[in-house]
Amino acid sequence: MSERVSVPIEMVQSWRYSSGDSMERFSNGIRHKRIEAVKCGNCQRRYLPPRPVCGNCHLSLTEWVPVSDVGTLEAWTVVYLPFLDGRTGELRDGPYGMGLIRLDGSDTTLNHFLNQNDPAKLAVGMRMRIVWRDELHGAMDDILHFEEVS
Amino acid sequence: MRPVAIIGTGQTNHARCRDDVSQPELVREAASRALDDAGLQPADVDAVILSNMELFEGRALPELWVGEGAFANGKPCMKIATGGTSGTSSCIAGFHQAASGLFDIVLVVGFEKHSEGHTQTGMALTDPFWDRAVASGALGNFALSISQYMAERGVSEEQAARVAVKSRRNAARNPHAHLSDANATIEDVLNSRLLAYPIHLMDMCPQSDGAAAIVVASGDKARKLSAKPAWVKAAATRHEQPYIGDIEQRLLTMRTLRDASRSAYATAGITEPLKQLDLAEIYEPVTYAELAWYEILGFCAEGEAGHLIEAGVTGIDGELPVNPSGGVLSANPVGATGVIRVAEAAAQILGRAGAHQIEGAKTALATGYGVYAWADAVILGSAV
Amino acid sequence: MRTIRIAGVGETGPVQQDRRSIPEMVLGAVDLALADAQIGHGEIDSVVTASVDLFDGLTASNIAVTEVVGAVMKPEARIAGDGLAATVHGACQIWAHAYDTVLVVAHAKTSMAANGKLTQWAMDPIHLQPLGVNFSAAAGLQANVLAQHDRHAEKRWARLSCERRAAGTSGMAKKLSQSEILASEITTSPLRNGMCAPLGDGACAVVLQAGSNAGGPVLSGVGHDLEAHGLGDRNLVHWAGLTRAFDRACRVANLPPADARFDLAEPSCFYPHEEELFLRATGIDGGTVISPDGGLMAGCVPVVAGMSRLVAAFKWLRQTGNAGKRALVHGHWGPAGQAQAVAIVDGGL
Numbered sequence: 001m002s003e004r005v006s007v008p009i010e011m012v013q014s015w016r017y018s019s020g021d022s023m024e025r026f027s028n029g030i031r032h033k034r035i036e037a038v039k040c041g042n043c044q045r046r047y048l049p050p051r052p053v054c055g056n057c058h059l060s061l062t063e064w065v066p067v068s069d070v071g072t073l074e075a076w077t078v079v080y081l082p083f084l085d086g087r088t089g090e091l092r093d094g095p096y097g098m099g100l101i102r103l104d105g106s107d108t109t110l111n112h113f114l115n116q117n118d119p120a121k122l123a124v125g126m127r128m129r130i131v132w133r134d135e136l137h138g139a140m141d142d143i144l145h146f147e148e149v150s
Numbered sequence: 151m152r153p154v155a156i157i158g159t160g161q162t163n164h165a166r167c168r169d170d171v172s173q174p175e176l177v178r179e180a181a182s183r184a185l186d187d188a189g190l191q192p193a194d195v196d197a198v199i200l201s202n203m204e205l206f207e208g209r210a211l212p213e214l215w216v217g218e219g220a221f222a223n224g225k226p227c228m229k230i231a232t233g234g235t236s237g238t239s240s241c242i243a244g245f246h247q248a249a250s251g252l253f254d255i256v257l258v259v260g261f262e263k264h265s266e267g268h269t270q271t272g273m274a275l276t277d278p279f280w281d282r283a284v285a286s287g288a289l290g291n292f293a294l295s296i297s298q299y300m301a302e303r304g305v306s307e308e309q310a311a312r313v314a315v316k317s318r319r320n321a322a323r324n325p326h327a328h329l330s331d332a333n334a335t336i337e338d339v340l341n342s343r344l345l346a347y348p349i350h351l352m353d354m355c356p357q358s359d360g361a362a363a364i365v366v367a368s369g370d371k372a373r374k375l376s377a378k379p380a381w382v383k384a385a386a387t388r389h390e391q392p393y394i395g396d397i398e399q400r401l402l403t404m405r406t407l408r409d410a411s412r413s414a415y416a417t418a419g420i421t422e423p424l425k426q427l428d429l430a431e432i433y434e435p436v437t438y439a440e441l442a443w444y445e446i447l448g449f450c451a452e453g454e455a456g457h458l459i460e461a462g463v464t465g466i467d468g469e470l471p472v473n474p475s476g477g478v479l480s481a482n483p484v485g486a487t488g489v490i491r492v493a494e495a496a497a498q499i500l501g502r503a504g505a506h507q508i509e510g511a512k513t514a515l516a517t518g519y520g521v522y523a524w525a526d527a528v529i530l531g532s533a534v
Numbered sequence: 535m536r537t538i539r540i541a542g543v544g545e546t547g548p549v550q551q552d553r554r555s556i557p558e559m560v561l562g563a564v565d566l567a568l569a570d571a572q573i574g575h576g577e578i579d580s581v582v583t584a585s586v587d588l589f590d591g592l593t594a595s596n597i598a599v600t601e602v603v604g605a606v607m608k609p610e611a612r613i614a615g616d617g618l619a620a621t622v623h624g625a626c627q628i629w630a631h632a633y634d635t636v637l638v639v640a641h642a643k644t645s646m647a648a649n650g651k652l653t654q655w656a657m658d659p660i661h662l663q664p665l666g667v668n669f670s671a672a673a674g675l676q677a678n679v680l681a682q683h684d685r686h687a688e689k690r691w692a693r694l695s696c697e698r699r700a701a702g703t704s705g706m707a708k709k710l711s712q713s714e715i716l717a718s719e720i721t722t723s724p725l726r727n728g729m730c731a732p733l734g735d736g737a738c739a740v741v742l743q744a745g746s747n748a749g750g751p752v753l754s755g756v757g758h759d760l761e762a763h764g765l766g767d768r769n770l771v772h773w774a775g776l777t778r779a780f781d782r783a784c785r786v787a788n789l790p791p792a793d794a795r796f797d798l799a800e801p802s803c804f805y806p807h808e809e810e811l812f813l814r815a816t817g818i819d820g821g822t823v824i825s826p827d828g829g830l831m832a833g834c835v836p837v838v839a840g841m842s843r844l845v846a847a848f849k850w851l852r853q854t855g856n857a858g859k860r861a862l863v864h865g866h867w868g869p870a871g872q873a874q875a876v877a878i879v880d881g882g883l
Contacts, residue, residue: 004169004170006169007659007660007664009208009659009663009664011208011655013588013591013647013651013652014647015278015590015591015646015647016645016646016647017278017279017555017591017646018552018553018554018555018556018558018643019279019555020554020555020557020558021554021555021558023279023280023555027279047396048395049277049279049280049393051392051557051601052557052558052561052601052602053561053601053602054601055391055392055396055600055601055604055606056391056606056607058574058575058576058604074298075294075295075297075298076294076297077290077293077294077296077297077346077347077348077349078346078347079286079289079290079293079345079346080343080344080345080346080347081289081345081346083270083285083286083287083289083290084270084271084274084287085274085283086271086274086275086276086278086282086283086285087278087282087283089271098284098286098290098293098294098346099294100294100394100395108393108395108396109394109395110395111281111284111291111294111394111395112284113284119347119348124297124298124301139279139283140279140280140281140283140284141283141284151630151631151632152630152631172660198760203587203593203594204586204587204588204614205587205588205593208655209588209655209656209659210586210587210588210589210652210653210655210656211586211614211615211656211867211868212656213614213615213760213873214656214657214760214763214867214868214869214872214873215656215657215658215659215763217760217763218762218763222760223760223761223762224759224760224761224762224774224775224778225759225760226622226757226758226759226760226779226782227758227759227760227873228613228615228619228622228623228758229613229614229615230611230612230613230614231587231594231612231614232594232596232610232611232612233593233594233597239611239612242611243611243623245630245632246623246626246627246630246632247623247626247630248630249626249629249630249631249632250625250626250627250629250630251535251629251630252626252629252756252782252786272593273593274593275587275591275592275593276592276593276597277592277597277598278591385632386609387608387609387610387611388607388608388609389600389605389606389607389608389609389610390600390606390607391600391601391606392597392598392600392601405607406607409607520594521594521597
């Protein structure tokens with residue numbers, strides 16, 4: 001049998017994404033550690049991330065409500081496999097904790113890192129608080145991770 | 151919808167790396183087998199639908215290069231991509247096109263060649279403002295949802311492992327499967343590498359190279375061309391809000407799959423799925439999801455899924471065999487995975503499922519799962 | 535086959551750069567279409583979207599628009615190709631009696647990334663992509679073949695580009711004289727910068743509904759086709775795929791392809807030679823109005839392109855005096871028009 005031939009091609013690609021009005025306000029807010037959600041006037045659901053319409057009611061979302069930096073751990077895991085950072089292409093080594101946190105004042109949950117990677121010390125229902133980065137620049141990684149409220 | 155039926159199916163031999171073929175050749179392998187199975191020639195095909203998640207190969211508009219492999223040159227052809235449901239949604243699109251009156255024979259081919267790209271990169275291109283900085287792919291997201299499911303339902307790691315054992319053992323009867331092991335044990339699963347708590351390597355679907363195809367015929371053609379067509383009794387799709395955090399207790403509620411399956415059951419006249427379905431080929435990306443889907447699909451009451459798998463009800467010799475092919479856990483070429491579900495369900499009705507044939511299968515369910523909670527449900531039957 | 539009425543249309547663009555996010559931009563088009571059709575989200579049975587992941591920089595890029603197109607807890611199919619192909623599929627859903635009202639939406643933002651670089655990834659990675667071939671190079675090659683024995687081709691294309699640019703109202707296309715176009719920079723010989731449709735951002739939405747032709751323009755025929763990929767496998771001076779798509783659409787509309795007459799043609803022309811290929815492939819002659827709003831030369835959004843022509847035809851048919859007239863709409867994607875789609879729209883009674 002002859003040798004298999006493969007053609008290697010390397011992909012380097014970048015895009016510029018517009019944030020949109022509601023995400024712009026949100027980003028400017030977290031620069032000052034201020035978190036706001038949008039609230040549907042019909043179903044009253046308070047959404048993070050902010051977005052143009054409520055997908056359930058098809059109504060524009062224009063009302064803003066304050067959200068706390070403290071919330072409840074609704075789901076958690078510890079990831080052992082190294083994972084790719086979709087912004088940089090760098091690998092993030094395991095193990096690291098991840099959670100879905102429902103911040104007080106929001107009805108949706110936020111997925112983010114936890115500073116705890118021991119499964120024995122994590123449980124649904126724990127109270128968690130945002131740990132902010134020292135220098136804030138208005139992006140989701142201004143939140144370093146969540147830690148347990150002691 | 152006007153009556154249509156599946157009259158032929160074909161699959162490649164799925165594997166981690168099919169470097170013996172190019173992408174068009176991989177597609178050709180499945181397309182040819184499906185046409186042979188239907189007793190048709192390429193010239194008999196009126197329209198082609200391709201299914202593929204192009205970023206996994208780092209491609210754009212892959213039908214342009216790969217379409218030729220599906221005999222699409224000189225024919226109407228379009229590509230459908232909706233994440234994990236791409237395959238089932240492409241089959242449903244094939245049903246619609248064959249029922250439209252525009253075409254008599256529609257060939258649907260799904261494919262993925264993960265080995266030729268970088269799947270994690272493709273998966274990482276999520277919302278750049280919200281979760282791209284923290285995304286951990288399907289694995290991390292399932293693990294999160296599983297923690298809720300376990301906390302709420304008390305499902306054990308051992309019960310989940312039984313799903314993997316069933317899958318590997320069933321796959322040993324399926325010559326197309328990527329992963330199979332006739333002697334797989336619960337210990338094998340629990341001792342396999344921990345990827346993201348509580349998911350072990352054998353709990354999670356693999357990434358495979360592979361393609362699958364179905365031949366869809368309009369009602370009149372199906373009667374002429376096939377002695378025993380697999381009739382499309384119902385097909386339903388439901389999409390969901392865009393962020394994982396939008397979906398309340400994802401595995402527990404899964405309102406999309408619940409609603410799609412209820413709608414399909416109603417159309418097909420199914421009131422007791424456990425009794426009336428002869429088999430199901432469901433899209434189970436991870437063992438725990440299969441257990442959750444048992445409840446969502448109405449195979450058992452809430453909280454009973456663990457007992458259902460323990461009692462062997464969904465085993466290949468059980469009351470309702472689920473994934474006699476080995477399922478997604480045994481082969482997962484993403485763009486083809488949903489097509490495989492429908493093709494396997496159809497092959498069972500056609501009576502051509504080989505060593506994993508369920509004797510006398512007359513009614514079968516196939517489901518698709520994608521993104522965070524998108525769902526398809528398809529019911530096939532031996533009578534119109 | 536039951537009649538499919540075009541109940542309403544909406545479009546945002548084209549503009550060189552839409553500063554809104556993808557969902558905000560798409561919502562703009564959807565809201566306009568629903569208002570035009572005088573229906574609410576609740577009356578939509580199914581959604582068909584058109585977008586391309588690599589163009590949007592998003593995997594399963596329809597995730598970004600699920601809420602704004604109203605597909606939450608509803609069926610949505612996403613076609614990765616030109617929006618006119620999505621329209622073809624939406625029509626099939628209605629003719630199949632699967633759904634009665636279908637919303638079709640197409641969107642793209644070329645301002646997000648260099649489109650010429652992205653289209654390389656659609657080319658055969660073994661034989662063509664390593665040579666750096668993209669859609670623009672394929673068009674140049676095709677134009678070059680056409681110009682081989684046609685000394686006047688370049689001047690004619692410059693004049694056509696000039697006319698189409700002049701007719702445009704989008705504000706995107708610079709008005710250029712024939713001589714300015716002939717003096718503009720060569721992009722892919724013999725095509726010059728002034729001959730290329732300016733690329734931008736935009737979204738289009740169309741509501742298709744089972745109904746009667748009493749309610750305005752109807753979609754009476756559709757057809758599509760995929761040619762061979764290899765440029766050497768095709769006769770580049772003929773769009774054979776378009777002829778097949780056109781014949782199929784005529785058959786659906788019960789028109790004899792050889793004598794089908796159209797009052798309006800809305801071809802998708804990214805370059806002026808494509809208009810000549812379009813005329814040759816469809817047999818359209820002097821009696822037909824062509825791209826009165828300048829067509830794509832006035833502003834072009836890949837993926838949205840063919841659907842924007844459908845919207846243009848629909849608006850023209852609704853103008854006073856045009857009721858009952860017939861339009862031919864065209865879209866294509868891929869290198870040198872590899873994939874083709876056609877729609878025939880008949881004005882209402």
